[in-house]
Amino acid sequence: MTEPTSAAPEPGLLCAKCQLPLAAGKVEASYLGNTFPVDLLRCPGCGFTYVPEELALGKMLQVEQALEDK
Amino acid sequence: MDGQQVRDWESRCIEEQAPACTAACPVHVDMRGMMELLRKGDFKAAHALFARIIPFPAIIGHICDHPCESACKRSAAGAAIQIHQLERACVDAGFAAAPFRTNKQLAKKRIAVVGAGLSGLCVAAELGVKGHTVVLFEARPEALARLRTYDPQILPGTAIDADLARFANTSVEFRLNEEIDLASADGLAALADQFDAIYLGLGPDPQPALAGVLALAADGHLAIDALTFATSHPKVFAGGSQRYGAGYSPINSLQDGRYASLSIDRMLQGASLTANRDTQGAQPSRLYVNTSRYAPLPAVIPADPERGFSQAEAIAEATRCFPCHCLECVKVCPFLEHYGAYPKRYIREIYNNETIIMGPRKTNRLIDSCTLCGLCAAVCPEDLAMGEVCLSARQGMTAKGKMPPSHHDFALRDLAFSRSDAFVLARHQPGFERSTVLFYPGCQLAASSPEHVENTYAHLCATIDGGVGLLLGCCGAPAQWAAREDLFTESREAFASEWRRLGQPTVITACSSCFRMFTDHQPEVPVQSLWSVLERVGLPAGASPRAATLAIHDPCTTRHETAIQGSVRRLLDQRGVAAVELDGPGLTTCCGFGGLAEFANPAVADKIVDRRIGQNDADYLTYCAMCRDNFARRGKRAIHLLDLVFPTAGDPAARPDPGFSMRQENRGRLKRRLLHDLWEETVNEPADRIELIVSAAVHADLERKLILHDDVRQTIVHAETSGEKLIAPKTGHFIASHRAVSITYWIEYTVEDGRYVIHRGYSHRMQLG
Numbered sequence: 001m002t003e004p005t006s007a008a009p010e011p012g013l014l015c016a017k018c019q020l021p022l023a024a025g026k027v028e029a030s031y032l033g034n035t036f037p038v039d040l041l042r043c044p045g046c047g048f049t050y051v052p053e054e055l056a057l058g059k060m061l062q063v064e065q066a067l068e069d070k
Numbered sequence: 071m072d073g074q075q076v077r078d079w080e081s082r083c084i085e086e087q088a089p090a091c092t093a094a095c096p097v098h099v100d101m102r103g104m105m106e107l108l109r110k111g112d113f114k115a116a117h118a119l120f121a122r123i124i125p126f127p128a129i130i131g132h133i134c135d136h137p138c139e140s141a142c143k144r145s146a147a148g149a150a151i152q153i154h155q156l157e158r159a160c161v162d163a164g165f166a167a168a169p170f171r172t173n174k175q176l177a178k179k180r181i182a183v184v185g186a187g188l189s190g191l192c193v194a195a196e197l198g199v200k201g202h203t204v205v206l207f208e209a210r211p212e213a214l215a216r217l218r219t220y221d222p223q224i225l226p227g228t229a230i231d232a233d234l235a236r237f238a239n240t241s242v243e244f245r246l247n248e249e250i251d252l253a254s255a256d257g258l259a260a261l262a263d264q265f266d267a268i269y270l271g272l273g274p275d276p277q278p279a280l281a282g283v284l285a286l287a288a289d290g291h292l293a294i295d296a297l298t299f300a301t302s303h304p305k306v307f308a309g310g311s312q313r314y315g316a317g318y319s320p321i322n323s324l325q326d327g328r329y330a331s332l333s334i335d336r337m338l339q340g341a342s343l344t345a346n347r348d349t350q351g352a353q354p355s356r357l358y359v360n361t362s363r364y365a366p367l368p369a370v371i372p373a374d375p376e377r378g379f380s381q382a383e384a385i386a387e388a389t390r391c392f393p394c395h396c397l398e399c400v401k402v403c404p405f406l407e408h409y410g411a412y413p414k415r416y417i418r419e420i421y422n423n424e425t426i427i428m429g430p431r432k433t434n435r436l437i438d439s440c441t442l443c444g445l446c447a448a449v450c451p452e453d454l455a456m457g458e459v460c461l462s463a464r465q466g467m468t469a470k471g472k473m474p475p476s477h478h479d480f481a482l483r484d485l486a487f488s489r490s491d492a493f494v495l496a497r498h499q500p501g502f503e504r505s506t507v508l509f510y511p512g513c514q515l516a517a518s519s520p521e522h523v524e525n526t527y528a529h530l531c532a533t534i535d536g537g538v539g540l541l542l543g544c545c546g547a548p549a550q551w552a553a554r555e556d557l558f559t560e561s562r563e564a565f566a567s568e569w570r571r572l573g574q575p576t577v578i579t580a581c582s583s584c585f586r587m588f589t590d591h592q593p594e595v596p597v598q599s600l601w602s603v604l605e606r607v608g609l610p611a612g613a614s615p616r617a618a619t620l621a622i623h624d625p626c627t628t629r630h631e632t633a634i635q636g637s638v639r640r641l642l643d644q645r646g647v648a649a650v651e652l653d654g655p656g657l658t659t660c661c662g663f664g665g666l667a668e669f670a671n672p673a674v675a676d677k678i679v680d681r682r683i684g685q686n687d688a689d690y691l692t693y694c695a696m697c698r699d700n701f702a703r704r705g706k707r708a709i710h711l712l713d714l715v716f717p718t719a720g721d722p723a724a725r726p727d728p729g730f731s732m733r734q735e736n737r738g739r740l741k742r743r744l745l746h747d748l749w750e751e752t753v754n755e756p757a758d759r760i761e762l763i764v765s766a767a768v769h770a771d772l773e774r775k776l777i778l779h780d781d782v783r784q785t786i787v788h789a790e791t792s793g794e795k796l797i798a799p800k801t802g803h804f805i806a807s808h809r810a811v812s813i814t815y816w817i818e819y820t821v822e823d824g825r826y827v828i829h830r831g832y833s834h835r836m837q838l839g
Contacts, residue, residue: 012800017793031836032475040838048794049838050805051816056834064835068474069430 018045025049029060032067071462076421079459082452083414084356089394091153093355094141096325099123101138101153101391108156108388113163113381120160121167124324125195125236126188128229129217131161135319137352143394146361149369151391152379159384161229170236175201179266179338184250186213188320189310190271192327197334198242205265206242209249216273216318223376253279262305267334270301271327274311274318291315297350298343299330307333325351358396358451399446399456402657404677405439405667406446406456413446417459424466431472437463438477438670441678442551443626443660457665464553475812476835477670478552480776484734488513488544489561493737495542496568499531500748505539505575507603512581513544515712517733518695520740522712526580526600527744529715533607539572541565542741545584550591551665562592569595578603580712582627582634582694583664601637601693601711609644609715619648620709621686623701624655625694626664638693638711645714652685661700668700669776679704689723703727729769731779760786761825768828777815777831784808785817786826803829809837 013022022041027049029038042049051060087093091101100119107116121127134154142150179202183190186208198204212218214230237244252258252270258280261268276290285293285302292301292308299309309326311318329350333343370387372379379387399413400406409416416436423433440460447455467473487493493513498505509530511523530538546561569577579585580600588597620642628634635655642649652658659682662668662675683690683706690708692698701708702725713722728736742753760783764772772782789795789806796805803818814837818829 012798013805014797014799016795016797016804022796027838029836029838038838046794047839048796048807050796051807051814051834051838053816053830053832056816056832060834060836064476065474066430068476069432069434 013041013050015043015045015048017048018043020045022050031064032070034067071421071424071466073421075462076417079417079454080414082450082454083412083417084358084452085396085412086414087357087396088355089357090141090143090355090359091138091151091394093357094352095138096321096352097123097328098349099138101151102393104156104160105151105153105388105391105393108160108384109391111381111385113160113384114165117160117163117165117167120157125170125192126233126324127157127167128161128232129188129214129225130320130324131157132225132229133217133220134321137321141355143359143361144364144367144390144392147364148366148390152369152387155372155378156384156388159379159381162378163381166232167236169238170195170199170240172199172240173201177338178202180205180264181334182207182261182265182268183271184252184261184268185271185273185310186210186244186246187216187271187273187310188214188323189327189330190269192324193269193271193331193334194242195236196328196331198237198240200335202338204242206244207248207250208244208246211247213244213246253283258283258303258306262303266305266338268303268306269327269330269334270306270308270312271310271323272308272312274315277312289315297347298333299326300333300343304337357394358398359392359394360398361392364392396451398449398451399454402445402449402659403456404681405441405671405674408439408674408677409436413454413456413459416456420459420463424463424470431467433463434467434472434474435477435671437467438474438665439667439674441626441660441662441664441667441675443658443664444629445626445657445659448629448656460665461551461553464551465555468553468555473553478548478554478666479812480730481548481666481669482552482554482557484730485544485546485548485557485561487734488737489564492734493542493544493741494564494568495540495741495744496572497749498539498572499537500750502537502539504537505572506536507534507598508539508541508569508572508575508577509600510541510543510545510577510579510581510584512579512584512695513542513737514583514695514699514733515580516542516737516740518699518728518736519710519712520736520743522710522716523580523740524744524747525716526712529610530578530603530607539575540744541568541572541577542737542744543568545581545587547583547587548666550587558591566592566595580693582625582631583696585631585634586627599631599634599637601634601641604715605637605640605644609641612717619650619688620691621652621688622649622655623652623661623682623690623692623697623708624658625692625697626658626660627694629656629658641711642691642714647691647714649691650686650688652682661694661697663696663700672774675700676704679706683708699727729773730776731769731773734778734780758787759783763822763825763827765828768830772828772831775832777833781810781813781815781833782817782826782828782831784810785815785831786819789817814838 020043023044025042026037027040028035040049089102092098104116104119124130136154138153139150144151181197181202181204183194183206186206194204194206217230250257277292278290287293292312294308294313299307301308307330309330310323336343367390370383372383419433423431437460440456442457447453509527516523546558549557549561576596578598578600585599588595662678668675679700683701690701693711698708698710707723709722745751745753785806785808788808803820806817808815813833815833817831820827
């Protein structure tokens, strides 16, 4: 299965809680019992992970639908 | 899905049946295919298609007795296609059929053919091509001697020569001038010793001399089995003019040769002579063709009748071919049209989808795109309902845990809301301790027009004695459409429990889907349509007639409810409203909501609505809240029947679709208002509701993405209380995220004076971390 690719970085997004800029990192994504690593922007402090709309409605949706039809 | 049931469904879709012309042809030439090639001017391909079935295309192209034309459906709209003249145009176009190619045969046998007429030559060609050794005995000095007696204007000798040339380089041995006295000791018995099989093409004359050798019919001709072409001798087969006497039919002779060859081949392999031959020979076609769809067109007359069609004339004549297809359901249903095939193919794909072991289930979305509206069955000559097929498939998917969660999740959460304390209300009429009837408006009328629920309830209370109870809730239709039998049972039981508590009164419902669910699934509940009740108790006074004519759209769930349809039309009369029919109630369509199609496949659902609203320029009148709102959503002016029953000063046809968020809000507010106004109970408005500012464009986008304002609120409240949010320094926007059960929502917002301005929202089902 193809993994979702990371979204284009949006420099400047800050975690409001930690006041830290987001940085690329590996995150586990899972759906319907399938788990795989994804590169996403996340807060180095609290781990808050950002999913941009292009990813959510693009590749991520494609993978969700492929898994639903598996 | 039950395999036998699937086969029954498949057999009822007749689209793959042969067209009438092909079915009437003894050897089933694909005339429809030929016509499609000819209309494109591709004479070469049309000739090749003809020659694939006909071993002697030049001859048959000139002298076929064309039973196909009598069956041609075009005769009902102008005149039958002149198929024979078109075949002649094909063979006259100058393409020679290639010589027969001999296949390798492992079990090579020896076949004797007596008589080089059309049937005998056909046997020689068929079995020679299979690689057997064929010896052809002919008493006369040339093959096809009978055809040489034709007028050369009708059958030129060059055509006969061209077809005979196909035998060049084959192993078929022509023994001309060799007469065999079949009755003699050196005759049939000797042939039977030397050959593995014998075909007799003896011409039209009776054969009394063979009385002691083979069984004869009463008229002295050989006794020949009509299915297998067997004679009384196990090695000997026969056909051709011997079966038809004086009435010569070249295409029947060809047929006899073809099917006798099949029998010989089966006999040589030790296979059954009779099995699986039910489609053999000319027969009527089951393919339905609605010829009334086509304007009559006269036959093309060739400028030179003796020479037949020119190529241009042939193309014009072939273009008159419809071509024959059924596709009645596909023509009326954007869903069936969307996937590019027809029910028989869909049913097979759906069955494969259910039984697949490895690989993706590619048909899931197709299955969930059907609105279950029943229009396909209404137009199908065989009454095949794709809704039955799709619902059965959905049940299989749910049972195996293979139903894609995203298809029905939103609708089922909406169902849960309608069954929650936020909406459910069950009361006797204020001042009564029993109910003779129970008003059940349905969840969508309450969602779309809560004021109509209040007005209707007040009117029923004023006109019906003995107490009118009220029950707000959901009948469970979405659960049934999603094949969630567990939720459907819960919904039915919840309803039944309240209904019993209220004394089992007759239910009056304003929703045709509720009516359908009660009549189909809760037969113990007496149910009446609001429209029949209003006709009986009378309309409230005070309405002025509308000047403009309305077009009536009946909800698909009333397709067979003639009493309700009649009541609705009489109520319109009472209101002095002029109305026209679209296609009539029996052929009504869905609005896209049925079967939850609009959630599984919004694009298909929109096509269904758009086709419906394009049928008439008049404002539409319907009596289903979802139909009205879906028409409005796609830009069609539409009113609900209750807009005429309880008219207001405004323009009800211009009322926009409330959308999903407002639908839930309306339900909750209706319950609170009714409790407060009628039962005088103190009701607290939901506390701590943050106030949202949502532009029309953002609202439309959220609706399209099935994100409710409540989802937005929950996400913001989560972010504001936990502090977990992002800041985009350039815009100052906050980006918040919240996972509610199975969906993660993302909301981008700013705060203005304690109110939350929403800039965008989106969601995903995948879980992170």
